[in-house]
Amino acid sequence: MPKIVDHAQRRTEIVHALWQVIYLNGIDGVSFRSVAEAAGISIGRVQHYFPSRSELILEGCRHLVDSAEVADLDDADASSAPGSAAAVSALREFCFAFIPSGETMRIGASVWYTYVARAVMDEQIAEIIRASDRATIELGTRLYLAAVGTDSSVADGDNAASRRWAMRMIALGKGLAQEVMLDERSAASAKEILEEELTGLVAP
Template sequence: MPKVVDHDQRRAELALALWQVIHEQGIDGVTFRAVAQAAGVSVERVQHYFPSKDDLVLHGCRQMVASAVVDHGPPEAPGDPRTAAEELRSLLIGAMSESVDFKIGASVWAAYQSKAASSPGIGAIVTDALAERARALTRLLAGARGRGGREQPAPTSDDRRDALRLAALSEGLTLRVVVGAVRADEARRVIQAEVDRCVNDT
């Protein structure tokens, strides 16, 4: 019986290898050979799934966004304000820690964001992801303030402004944690305090 190959699993494994290369060498350092070596496969295996380096890099960016949506992207704000506030904190803090996995993921996402300024393909993926994150944060903040449920008024401009400020705070502190300028527990406390302030500032 011929061996059944899980092509989605193969692509996922190559994405992990790609992220390792980006973490260590940056996006401009990505080559088929470097990714193949990180994945422990042949160069031909990588080229079988991705005909060009750009295809590989874009796939990795899409995969990173898709993973973030699965892990941290609630589709809508819960009706209970307390639950919405908890999910808001969770979305802002994520898996923030001093772990190697967190630092790799955060540094790779930062590399994609930086490359978005010069790559239209990456730019489209990144800007869409950031816009969706802002919408999710806005829904959760409005819900935490008691006006985000299905039968409640829509989020206000104040909700959108404050959600953007929370996003910027979270993203800035994440970079500081990655480079070791701030401890993860300190960053989490700052974010939690700012969420509490925003939720109560209605």
């Protein structure tokens, strides 16, 4: 009986090896050989799934975006009323998701910042990151509206204010994440600051 190959799993394993290479050596250290060695497979196997180095690097960025763990209202309790505990919890989880706590999250954040730096000179990577940023703002806006007990079909002015709030919190979260990555602040301290911004805005 022929062996069944899970090609999606194989691609994911190669991408994880790619991240390891980027974490240790940066994007300039990426080659078919370095990724193959990190994955423990042949160079030909890597080339079978990714014909070019650039496509491998781009897929790593796409995969990083797709696997980002942020709270979505649907994951909390889409059927609950606006202002519910589930909606408030989803907003809090969304804000905290920016803070790298634990070694795995720190490695992921390091790889992400490497991609962000490369985006300055690589338009394809830049577009992936811009699309991710836009989706993050939209998600933050929806979660905020739900947490404060406002339906998503609010007037344009209220929606614009909610969007500005989401943008401010995202910017704050990213800034605090940088301090955590540089060991200027603990993850717990960063979350305390975010919690202060949430206090009074939504019920604990």
